[in-house]
Amino acid sequence: MDRGRLAHLLERERDLYARRNPRSAQLFADAGHLFGRVPMPWMNKRAGAFPIYLDTARGATVTDVDGNSYADFALGDTAAMAGHSPAPVLAAVQDRLTHRGGATAMMPTEDGEWVGAELTRRFGPTRWSFALTATDANRWAIRIVRAVTGRPKILFHAYCYHGSVDESLIVTGPHGPVPRAGNVGAPTDVTTTSRVAEYNDLAALEAELAHGDVAAVLMEPALTNIGIVLPDDGYLAGVRDLTRRYGALLINDETHTFSAGPGGCTRAWDLDPDLVVLGKAIGGGIPAAAFGMSAEFAERTLARTDLDLIDMGGVGGTMAGNALSLAATRATLGEVLTEAAFEHMTGLAADYADGVQAVIDAHGLPWSLSRLGARVEYRFAPSPRNGTQSHLAQDDDLDDYLHIFLANRGVMLTPFHNMALTCPDTTADDVRQHLDLFGAAVAQLLGDG
Known part of the structure; x- marks a missing residue:
């Protein structure tokens, strides 16, 4: 992988992120009474220069204070696995x-x-x-x-x-x-x-x-x-x-x-x-x-x-x-979070995983993917077998590039790695949106698009 190209693309995406989110940037700059300028320090786990501020959330969609809407696969890092405000x-x-x-x-x-x-x-x-x-x-x-x-x-x-x-x-x-x-x-x-x-x-x-x-x-x-x-x-x-x-x-x-x-x-x-x-x-x-x-x-x-x-x-x-x-x-x-809801969620997560794997395979990338029911995550290394191997496989620049590329185009992943979760309100269109953008992000990274 061309790390110079990755650095260039990441800088470009961060610039677009800043231009798309001026209200979030201002709120972050004005938050002088908060430790780390956020309600909880982990909210500073972000790919851009500031976090995106929430306005509304319903079902599997969140909207920020700048009016940008996102298909939400972060879902509160599992806290909103039932969807937002069911x-x-x-x-x-x-x-x-x-x-x-x-x-x-x-x-x-x-x-x-x-x-x-x-x-x-x-x-x-x-x-x-x-x-x-x-x-x-x-x-x-x-x-x-x-x-x-x-x-x-x-x-x-x-x-x-x-x-x-x-x-x-x-x-x-x-x-x-x-x-x-x-x-x-x-x-x-x-x-x-x-x-x-x-x-x-x-x-x-x-x-x-x-x-x-x-x-x-x-x-x-x-x-x-x-x-x-x-x-x-x-x-x-x-x-x-x-x-x-x-x-x-x-x-x-x-x-x-x-x-x-x-x-x-x-x-x-x-x-x-x-x-x-x-x-x-x-x-x-x-x-x-x-x-x-x-x-x-x-x-x-x-x-x-x-x-x-x-x-x-x-x-x-x-x-x-x-x-x-x-x-x-x-x-x-x-x-x-009923039996029927889990059938829907895991079915969509399986489609999500199959689509991501198809992109990885098409480009011959040494990446891997794991799925746990309604939860899916791709990694930039062959499948780790333990926590230490998984820790050593982290690639912060690649993580940031994919997070911010997707966020700039209306898809939200959890800020902790590339975890995606489905909820009862997630749709096949949400999954397709992510897969199309994931494919485009990889193609640009490899100079194919």
Whole structure:
């Protein structure tokens, strides 16, 4: 690949981006009271000189403050996998706020049991508790498994994604485990709290479990947020066997892998974890998360009278399980992210993946593509088998070029890699628009267009 040509095209696209988005540029310049000039620092993950500012969002379309509309495949990095402002969620939220009030009243509502029963039907665990983010759900699950097992460490895969959980920011290094680069203000050396192994490496996993101090393996069934890394045949069964053999629990974090189907990878691949964590998508755009466990595990935990599970013991939050979140989650699971919706979403994602692969093959590019149900991602390297390989395959300039080329022509991908997600409102025309533009971007990059 001609890197000079890539640099020229990227500069051209950034210039077009600036000319298309003057209002966004001005709002960013005026945001002097915000840390990093944005409401949350990750919003500075962008291909242009400033982020695009949101005006409206409906279904699978977003419109910015300059009036530009986009087919949205980012979908809030899974938080809007139900689409933007789905009608059943809007109705449930309006009913809760306008007609009944009490968005958060420190009282349970009947929606909680309905949601718990539906999550059991989809994922298996029979006892559920709620949070506002998957980060918190993971943190609370970690605290509980440490308490119940009496073991101090949690085992992760290198370059996994579990939100901003302190313990998860650990990777493999040439001389052993090390903190993930950029870890901000770590409370302690992560190697004192955690162990790490590469995904798809059962021998490395067993070596870490053999120390006998691992309370649980917390994992995504397929790695995400570092590209999609799928399991080798037999890998997940091997993980389950090893955790049982060495007395460690298994926690599946399905926050992103929910894209695999109505019950995530747990149901699609017939997995049998001890706990399941969910977040983002289940609330239909309203903050919501959950973690579930077996009845036996729940009873063991609740029987521990030395644990403060009710007040200040480190598990829970005043806003967690609030009436508004549970009303939105009930509407999302009951009426939006249904079996039929997933059939539609995964069908379109398959078409998307086939089209991208056809472009890659037509040009003989050494790129790869992975799909996880409704989620698709292409990488600029042969298919990585673990997180470290996927991390090393990153190409920031190519990422930026494709993101900004597509954005300048009305298609939005997640700013984290080239992840595309479909929702119930995504159409075949949206997919075709992306494929046409992806083909044009590659052709220009290679000097064929």
